[in-house]
Amino acid sequence: MPGLTASPNSPRLFVMQHNSADDFFSFAYPVLRRHEASSNIILAHALKRVGSETALSGHFLSQDEVSARFPSVASDAFAPQPTSGAFWLTVWSVSSSSSAPSLDLILASIDWTLGEYPIFLWTPDRTSASSTHWLEPRIHALTDHLNAIVPPERVFSVFGLTTLVKKFSQVWSQMTGFAIEPEPFYAALFSYCTSETxxxxxxxxxxxxxxxxxxxxxxxxxxxxxxxxxxxxxxxxxxxxxxxxxxxxxxxxxxxxxxxxxxxxxxxxxxxxxxxxxxxxxxxxxxxxxxxxxxxxxxxxxxxxxxxxxxxxxxxxxxxxxxxxxxxxxxxxxxAGLCGKPKPDAIEDSLELGFVGADRGHW
Structure with missing residues (x-):
């Protein structure tokens, strides 16, 4: 694996840039499907760019197959590639040279008919995301890569799990000088309904x-x-x-x-x-x-x-x-989990924070 060496107590972190939904899915799809509800924004928007899930028949559908692909990944896959189009960033960690890579964070930068969407953040590991020790180095790796490929004006707001958004916004503001808007654009609960509820x-x-x-x-x-x-x-x-x-x-x-x-x-x-x-x-x-x-x-x-x-x-x-x-x-x-009722584990606290002076998109 290019550049993937680590000691057992210090996982190696790296960021991969995907400039097409197909490439993004070829690495991230198994994890997204295992967390289909919480990853809904990231997954569904990317699916629109490949047409439908039937278009994914040629993609790797197991995590073992994805892990096996990493040794053949070219080193330039980890280098920042400035772009004006849609892209996805995935943050991976490897705890040792013999362990499989773990997909820890995803960032999506996409647009639609009326302009740019916010930056979307997601993690399959919500428990670890509550730990500053785990989250901070991953957010720093993510923001370093993002800052190298887009002008800071592109990041008019960021939406996702509250812990992710707060840390990202703090680091991004310090890095770019774009102040965080004084009031959140959106503070929300992620809820669900099933045939049973x-x-x-x-x-x-x-x-x-x-x-x-x-x-x-x-x-x-x-x-x-x-x-x-x-x-x-x-x-x-x-x-x-x-x-x-x-x-x-x-x-x-x-x-x-x-x-x-x-x-x-x-x-x-x-x-x-x-x-x-x-x-x-x-x-x-x-x-x-x-x-x-x-x-x-x-x-x-x-x-x-x-x-x-x-x-x-x-x-x-x-x-x-x-x-x-x-x-x-x-x-x-x-x-589920609304109006002060007990919140099942799948209920998430979500947040959108904006940045003063950025180029406002629409969603």
Whole structure:
């Protein structure tokens, strides 16, 4: 293995750069699949870039096969390669010359129709990530490589497990001089619903109301709701023109459901991140004049049930803000660990921190 020597008590750390989703998956896919729910953002966005999971049939599907590949990796795979496109960084550790490499951290830098996404961070080892001794050298290795390949303006925010984000932001700010925004962009819980936790509703849908996939004829009302949703976020507002672009893309790809109140589109719910066993609900929003009538609960329950029962997903996941009253809606549908209830181990505390003066993207 190029440059991979270590003493038993001091693991060797190195960063590998992947400039395509195919190359990223050829090393990281087995670990991502073992942690399919918590890695949802990283995994699902990368899957979009290879088309579908059927495109992964030629990739290594076992960790042993991935480990066996490392001796043939060229040394330049560990050298920073400046890029303006999408890329992934993986941080590996090797405790001895005879041990298999361990995938410890992943960073994703990707974009979409409306611009750059935040920097996404993920680890398969949440327990170790709570240890400064474990986390600090890995974050330093990651930020050193990142700083060598992109201008610091690209990193307008970072999102992921709270412990990762706090340490990354501290190190990145010290390294680049870009101050951390005084208020978090997003502080949220990662929650999930399964067929076992899913709860039915007691109230029938009002006469004349429908829960359905959005059609292109819904473009204008959906665009207005997309704009209202973005405006609510403060940090990522949209013009109506850009909201139309987002709405058109979501509708065309069949990723958006609506609550149709006798022709009035009151609520939207998107399913924008999908993998083999897990789907994520995003962009749940009800226009103000229709709030407190149960629209979001009807729609979220229906979409979640379809994903679990019709599409045979093992789990539906979402992020919800710590102070967001929508927690009550998701709790009634069957999402775990919300509204002050005990938190199963899979519930994660997540954070997005921004950087003053960086070039703001959109998500």
């Amino acid at each position: 899913l709860r039915g509703g007691d109230t029938p849908l009002p006469e004349g109301h429908r829960l359905r996939k959005a059609a292109m004829a819904d473009l204008e009302p959906v665009a207005r709701l997309c704009k209202e949703f973005a405006d609510d976020s403060i940090y990522f507002p949209l013009t109506i023109e850009r909201a139309r672009i987002e709405a058109r893309e979501l509708i065309a790809k069949g990723l958006l459901w609506v609550y149709d109140a006798d022709g009035d589109i009151t609520t939207i719910c998107a399913v924008t991140r999908n993998s083999h066993r897990v789907s994520a609900i995003t962009k749940v929003y009800t226009t103000p004049r229709w709030r407190r009538r149960g629209c979001a609960e009807f729609l979220v329950r229906d979409v979640t049930a379809q994903l679990l029962l019709d599409f045979r997903k093992d789990m539906v996941v979402l992020y919800v803000g710590h102070e967001n009253s929508a927690q009550r809606v998701y709790d009634r549908v069957g999402f």
